Amino acid sequence: MPEQKTLATTGNLVVAEAMRQCKPDVVAAYPITPQTTIVEEFAGFVAKGKTDCEYVTVESEHSAMSTCIGASAAGARVMTATSSQGLALMWEELHIASGMRLPIVMANANRALSAPINIHCDHGDIMGARDAGWVTYFAETAQEAYDNTIMALRVAEHPDVLLPAISALDGFITTHSIDRVCVMDDATVADFVGDYESASALLDTDDPVLHGSFSGLGGPFFEFKRQQREAMEGARAVIKEVGAEYSELSGRPFDVIETWGMEDAETAVVVIGSTAGNARHVARELRANGRKVGVVKVRVWRPFPYAELAAALKGLKAVAVLDRAESFGAEGGPLFTEVRGALYDLETRVPVVGYIYGLGGADVRLELIERVYDDLSDIAAGSAAPAGLVYLGAREEA
Amino acid sequence: MKWDISEMGSWTYGQFPPGAIIPEAGNSNDYITGGWRSERPWRDDATCTQCLLCWIVCPDSSINVADEKVTSFDLDHCKGCGICAQVCPVDAIEMVPEGCELPGVK
Numbered sequence: 170m171p172e173q174k175t176l177a178t179t180g181n182l183v184v185a186e187a188m189r190q191c192k193p194d195v196v197a198a199y200p201i202t203p204q205t206t207i208v209e210e211f212a213g214f215v216a217k218g219k220t221d222c223e224y225v226t227v228e229s230e231h232s233a234m235s236t237c238i239g240a241s242a243a244g245a246r247v248m249t250a251t252s253s254q255g256l257a258l259m260w261e262e263l264h265i266a267s268g269m270r271l272p273i274v275m276a277n278a279n280r281a282l283s284a285p286i287n288i289h290c291d292h293g294d295i296m297g298a299r300d301a302g303w304v305t306y307f308a309e310t311a312q313e314a315y316d317n318t319i320m321a322l323r324v325a326e327h328p329d330v331l332l333p334a335i336s337a338l339d340g341f342i343t344t345h346s347i348d349r350v351c352v353m354d355d356a357t358v359a360d361f362v363g364d365y366e367s368a369s370a371l372l373d374t375d376d377p378v379l380h381g382s383f384s385g386l387g388g389p390f391f392e393f394k395r396q397q398r399e400a401m402e403g404a405r406a407v408i409k410e411v412g413a414e415y416s417e418l419s420g421r422p423f424d425v426i427e428t429w430g431m432e433d434a435e436t437a438v439v440v441i442g443s444t445a446g447n448a449r450h451v452a453r454e455l456r457a458n459g460r461k462v463g464v465v466k467v468r469v470w471r472p473f474p475y476a477e478l479a480a481a482l483k484g485l486k487a488v489a490v491l492d493r494a495e496s497f498g499a500e501g502g503p504l505f506t507e508v509r510g511a512l513y514d515l516e517t518r519v520p521v522v523g524y525i526y527g528l529g530g531a532d533v534r535l536e537l538i539e540r541v542y543d544d545l546s547d548i549a550a551g552s553a554a555p556a557g558l559v560y561l562g563a564r565e566e567a
Numbered sequence: 568m569k570w571d572i573s574e575m576g577s578w579t580y581g582q583f584p585p586g587a588i589i590p591e592a593g594n595s596n597d598y599i600t601g602g603w604r605s606e607r608p609w610r611d612d613a614t615c616t617q618c619l620l621c622w623i624v625c626p627d628s629s630i631n632v633a634d635e636k637v638t639s640f641d642l643d644h645c646k647g648c649g650i651c652a653q654v655c656p657v658d659a660i661e662m663v664p665e666g667c668e669l670p671g672v673k
């Protein structure tokens with residue numbers, strides 16, 4: 170196993186480091202809290218000559234992603250980073266990047282969307298991009314943000330995939346907290362990601378091609394969407410292959426979901442992002458008191474690991490899904506509806522309850538998670554599930 | 568690359584180049600765009616002075632010319648906009664509804 174350096178650093182700084190090590194040809198980005206220190210750090214690498222990447226400063230995220238699309242179509246390896254309103258401003262380009270099958274890799278510092286204005290963590294931004302056709306990794310820690318970014322590039326550029334990919338990390342909690350992170354040396358990462366050879370580069374004048382064509386009524390638009398579906402399905406195997414190879418190299422385990430205590434758990438919490446740590450902490454304490462509880466963390470959100478979740482949650486007496494994003498008018502948050510869907514084909518019905526928590530950076534205190542496990546114990550013991558969605562910790566009328 | 572799209576109408580989804588890339592340069596001639604025309608131009612050769620103004624203005628390069636003389640219209644690509652008829656100084660071009668008999672053609 171190659172030697173690694175252990176750093177005390179933040180999620181953002183280590184994502185910038187991963188970007189530098191992946192040797193992108195072009196980075197076009199616009200700063201936005203709490204992503205700013207990624208692009209700041211990366212701009213520093215450019216200024217100090219630590220990368221020969223073409224760094225394009227643009228006037229908005231709309232232009233950032235447009236530039237990334239142009240550069241990627243030209244045949245370049247392209248990376249960027251954004252957050253919240255910035256991701257929202259990229260909305261139309263997100264779909265264009267995936268439709269044109271451009272393997273752009275973007276970090277997203279998960280942050281609430283306005284209004285009211287708020288700069289803190291929730292998943293409202295990233296969940297809004299869930300249908301944009303991007304492979305999406307979620308980090309719990311700075312370490313995972315680093316590892317996910319590197320793996321995401323390999324997956325995105327894989328000939329069986331050729332889709333853009335997002336490496337998401339929780340705003341402030343993961344982007345700005347000092348964390349212990351092991352980083353690999355430049356040569357090891359460079360070797361792992363390899364070189365990117367576009368099969369249809371616009372700048373290949375010997376073999377000219379056209380990108381950005383039209384497919385109107387009667388044209389094969391429908392068939393192109395089917396291709397994207399196949400590519401996203403194909404990503405499942407590639408994510409696992411690349412993850413296994415990366416695990417071997419780094420010594421850190423990887424799977425699309427991470428389970429804790431699930432061997433004999435009777436109830437479990439399903440969670441995505443940094444709150445997985447809180448959930449494990451509470452679960453560990455409850456287990457010390459003899460409660461058979463588990464945690465399932467979703468690390469890859471797109472393609473959604475429904476088969477893995479069904480296998481992990483099968484036979485449980487009650488499951489809680491924690492959503493840090495709203496889907497107003499839906500039965501629950503985006504993770505809740507996906508998890509419930511994943512369990513539908515099981516022979517025995519698993520009761521699933523949905524919680525919305527931590528919107529706009531609202532604190533996820535340990536007693537809130539404990540309350541979730543208490544609810545699950547009640548349901549497992551035969552009590553009725555909470556009627557409808559629970560806003561965990563929101564001030565409510567008594 | 569030479570790209571044969573003659574059977575494209577029956578291609579299944581796996582046969583299209585990913586990302587809707589068009590892998591052959593300069594192949595727009597193979598793409599028939601005349602189908603949306605509701606009126607077609609008809610030129611009276613006896614009136615035409617061969618000034619070539621219509622050839623200059625046609626936005627779809629659909630006026631066929633040989634030996635510096637207008638010969639015919641490229642009806643695979645003419646969209647029926649009527650600009651040629653509008654600019655013709657001697658009114659030699661007439662726009663005729665699609666599906667009707669052309670003047671002078673019995």
Ligand code: SF4
Pocket residue numbers: 607608624625626627628629630640644645646647648649650651652
């Ligand atoms: S009708 Fe329009 S497209 Fe057709 S030949 Fe005339 S100018 Fe060209």
Ligand code: SF4
Pocket residue numbers: 610614615616617618619620621622637654655656657658659660
């Ligand atoms: S503009 Fe009229 S006169 Fe001139 S070439 Fe065309 S049809 Fe003939």
